Amino acid sequence: MSLPVLKNDVFLRALMREPVPYTPIWLMRQAGRYLPEYKATRAQAGSFMNLAMNPELACEVTLQPLRRFDFDAAILFSDILTIPDAMGLGLEFVAGEGPQFAHPLRDETDVQKLQVPDMAKLQYVFDAVALIRKELDGKVPLIGFAGSPWTIGCYMVEGRGTKDYRHIKSMLYGRPDLLHHILSTNAQATTAYLNAQIDAGAQAVMIFDSWGGVLADNAFDQFSLAYTKQVVSGLQREKNGRRIPVIVFTKGGGLWLERIADCGADAVGLDWTMSLAAARKRLNDAVALQGNIDPMVLFGGESAVREQARYVIDDFGKVGKGGHVFNLGHGISQFTPPEAVEALVDEVHTYSRSMHG
Amino acid sequence: MSLPVLKNDVFLRALMREPVPYTPIWLMRQAGRYLPEYKATRAQAGSFMNLAMNPELACEVTLQPLRRFDFDAAILFSDILTIPDAMGLGLEFVAGEGPQFAHPLRDETDVQKLQVPDMAKLQYVFDAVALIRKELDGKVPLIGFAGSPWTIGCYMVEGRGTKDYRHIKSMLYGRPDLLHHILSTNAQATTAYLNAQIDAGAQAVMIFDSWGGVLADNAFDQFSLAYTKQVVSGLQREKNGRRIPVIVFTKGGGLWLERIADCGADAVGLDWTMSLAAARKRLNDAVALQGNIDPMVLFGGESAVREQARYVIDDFGKVGKGGHVFNLGHGISQFTPPEAVEALVDEVHTYSRSMHG
Numbered sequence: 001m002s003l004p005v006l007k008n009d010v011f012l013r014a015l016m017r018e019p020v021p022y023t024p025i026w027l028m029r030q031a032g033r034y035l036p037e038y039k040a041t042r043a044q045a046g047s048f049m050n051l052a053m054n055p056e057l058a059c060e061v062t063l064q065p066l067r068r069f070d071f072d073a074a075i076l077f078s079d080i081l082t083i084p085d086a087m088g089l090g091l092e093f094v095a096g097e098g099p100q101f102a103h104p105l106r107d108e109t110d111v112q113k114l115q116v117p118d119m120a121k122l123q124y125v126f127d128a129v130a131l132i133r134k135e136l137d138g139k140v141p142l143i144g145f146a147g148s149p150w151t152i153g154c155y156m157v158e159g160r161g162t163k164d165y166r167h168i169k170s171m172l173y174g175r176p177d178l179l180h181h182i183l184s185t186n187a188q189a190t191t192a193y194l195n196a197q198i199d200a201g202a203q204a205v206m207i208f209d210s211w212g213g214v215l216a217d218n219a220f221d222q223f224s225l226a227y228t229k230q231v232v233s234g235l236q237r238e239k240n241g242r243r244i245p246v247i248v249f250t251k252g253g254g255l256w257l258e259r260i261a262d263c264g265a266d267a268v269g270l271d272w273t274m275s276l277a278a279a280r281k282r283l284n285d286a287v288a289l290q291g292n293i294d295p296m297v298l299f300g301g302e303s304a305v306r307e308q309a310r311y312v313i314d315d316f317g318k319v320g321k322g323g324h325v326f327n328l329g330h331g332i333s334q335f336t337p338p339e340a341v342e343a344l345v346d347e348v349h350t351y352s353r354s355m356h357g
Numbered sequence: 358m359s360l361p362v363l364k365n366d367v368f369l370r371a372l373m374r375e376p377v378p379y380t381p382i383w384l385m386r387q388a389g390r391y392l393p394e395y396k397a398t399r400a401q402a403g404s405f406m407n408l409a410m411n412p413e414l415a416c417e418v419t420l421q422p423l424r425r426f427d428f429d430a431a432i433l434f435s436d437i438l439t440i441p442d443a444m445g446l447g448l449e450f451v452a453g454e455g456p457q458f459a460h461p462l463r464d465e466t467d468v469q470k471l472q473v474p475d476m477a478k479l480q481y482v483f484d485a486v487a488l489i490r491k492e493l494d495g496k497v498p499l500i501g502f503a504g505s506p507w508t509i510g511c512y513m514v515e516g517r518g519t520k521d522y523r524h525i526k527s528m529l530y531g532r533p534d535l536l537h538h539i540l541s542t543n544a545q546a547t548t549a550y551l552n553a554q555i556d557a558g559a560q561a562v563m564i565f566d567s568w569g570g571v572l573a574d575n576a577f578d579q580f581s582l583a584y585t586k587q588v589v590s591g592l593q594r595e596k597n598g599r600r601i602p603v604i605v606f607t608k609g610g611g612l613w614l615e616r617i618a619d620c621g622a623d624a625v626g627l628d629w630t631m632s633l634a635a636a637r638k639r640l641n642d643a644v645a646l647q648g649n650i651d652p653m654v655l656f657g658g659e660s661a662v663r664e665q666a667r668y669v670i671d672d673f674g675k676v677g678k679g680g681h682v683f684n685l686g687h688g689i690s691q692f693t694p695p696e697a698v699e700a701l702v703d704e705v706h707t708y709s710r711s712m713h714g
Contacts, residue, residue: 166653174658
């Protein structure tokens with residue numbers, strides 16, 4: 001299979017801390033409900049999972065934001081819960097309540113039954129990756145992704161979103177052996193899943209440790225980072241002669257930055273609670289950084305958007321031997337006015353040039 | 358008015374980093390729904406606000422946990438939303454949905470009307486403080502409290518609990534002048550409120566900056582800490598010849614620890630994401646520390662409770678010139694088995710003796 005030449009590799013080069021002319025930008029959940037065209041396709045699909053499981057429609061919504069905005073990367077439209085769904089936990093999206101599992105893992109019997117799923121059950125994801133890659137026609141690179149073993153574990157044990165993580169933390173403190181079995185299974189499944197995305201055409205991969213930040217300082221390494229590290233170390237890092245960079249993002253993980261940066265990833269994602277200048281100083285530019293504007297800045301009007309974008313770029317400073325990919329510190333809100341995104345992309349591309357070369 | 362002699366001042370002395378024989382302990386929301394006797398009194402009151410606004414009943418629930426557990430401090434039973442309620446925002450507790458305001462502050466007109474409330478409207482709080490102080494009969498000290506100006510501001514603008522803080526952050530980025538007006542009014546009201554609690558008998562006060570951690574690194578100082586600092590600097594710090602220690606707790610504020618510790622408080626509260634050893638090192642024991650076990654440890658069974666309690670005490674280490682008050686890193690869960698609290702208090706009191714003297 002011959003693939004089109006990549007026309008814009010600024011994102012990939014920034015992740016590898018190579019010189020680039022400007023700071024690349026993409027946004028977490030850039031294909032999403034803030035775009036009317038997304039809502040139309042979603043309505044056509046009937047449900048979120050119908051959309052995610054249909055390669056043509058998933059490809060369509062992946063490409064939609066790139067038709068409007070000058071983003072430097074595309075990200076596969078999918079969900080971190082595809083793996084537990086393939087494990088047979090019975091994923092359901094309940095309107096107004098978010099994702100839920102019909103069969104959460106609560107006791108030893110539930111946990112012992114858990115197995116790494118046959119990747120054939122996730123073929124729809126790999127088909128979507130291949131199709132998107134083809135349809136992108138080399139415009140920008142395609143990012144594949146997965147949740148971290150801990151983060152998908154939270155949903156698998158809790159069965160749904162939670163405020164206090166009571167069920168999984170009860171298991172963590174009371175039956176750590178059961179939790180380690182879940183996390184180990186998740187790590188194996190996630191490694192196979194991301195490698196299959198890379199085989200299908202993903203040019204970079206990101207691991208979302210969205211709930212790592214709820215762990216205690218003395219639990220994070222053992223129950224989240226160790227398994228993320230296991231996934232990272234099992235990934236193929238080169239494909240068709242190009243490096244496949246890996247980004248790891250632990251929301252709320254700023255206190256553990258050195259430990260996270262040591263996990264083997266090329267880049268670490270940061271949320272808005274941490275200064276990029278402070279992060280660079282702590283890591284001495286050992287990895288690239290991705291982030292970190294507050295998604296709520298996009299509600300402040302155009303001049304605030306531009307001012308805060310400049311703040312983040314100035315905070316990172318002269319790029320030098322570092323690498324910076326501009327992003328939000330969390331997924332874009334469904335209520336975001338699309339014109340705010342346009343102003344953000346423009347400001348980042350324009351203003352950042354002075355920090356490069 | 359002559360008050361009974363304080364029989365147990367270990368908590369107050371630990372806050373002032375004076376030598377104590379063991380590490381004192383109390384728990385955030387120690388008077389609460391995990392206790393059947395609390396639920397009975399709450400049912401008798403009819404509603405949460407009826408309970409909080411009735412000094413006799415508020416006194417009763419404040420004392421309940423002290424009859425069961427060997428806590429080293431009592432904390433006033435009340436709510437951080439009493440101030441906005443006195444400002445006329447119309448506080449309502451909707452079953453299953455938490456507190457809501459009928460009149461949230463959303464535009465310039467709403468904000469311009471806001472005023473520091475007459476403290477007479479909060480007399481029920483000061484009456485409760487005086488009654489509790491009397492009924493405690495010197496058993497342990499009584500803590501008064503308030504929310505930080507930013508944290509109560511979140512409820513005042515959002516009108517209810519929120520996941521994304523969209524309304525207040527839209528104001529922060531789009532109309533910072535309006536938000537500063539709210540926060541300045543909140544700071545004045547909070548200062549008067551806490552000083553009146555001290556006049557009524559509170560022997561220490563705590564400021565809960567529960568939502569400070571959702572702010573961006575470049576917004577936290579300006580929109581939260583500056584106003585907390587204003588409150589701290591306006592508090593009376595001595596009463597009847599004894600120092601009134603001040604504790605400031607910013608949940609999720611670990612990255613900003615040095616800045617928070619510099620706000621003028623005697624002690625800083627920490628959640629479980631930060632190691633106490635790391636915090637001591639960063640602050641060089643300049644303030645006492647309060648915290649920081651994960652409340653979910655209490656669901657792990659007795660041996661996990663004791664083991665994790667020892668971990669926290671060991672992590673703080675030999676107390677020396679420091680000061681440590683043991684606590685959770687957040688409020689106790691309503692589902693907590695009371696026997697887990699008993700094991701925690703016992704372990705902290707027993708095991709910590711080796712770290713003192």
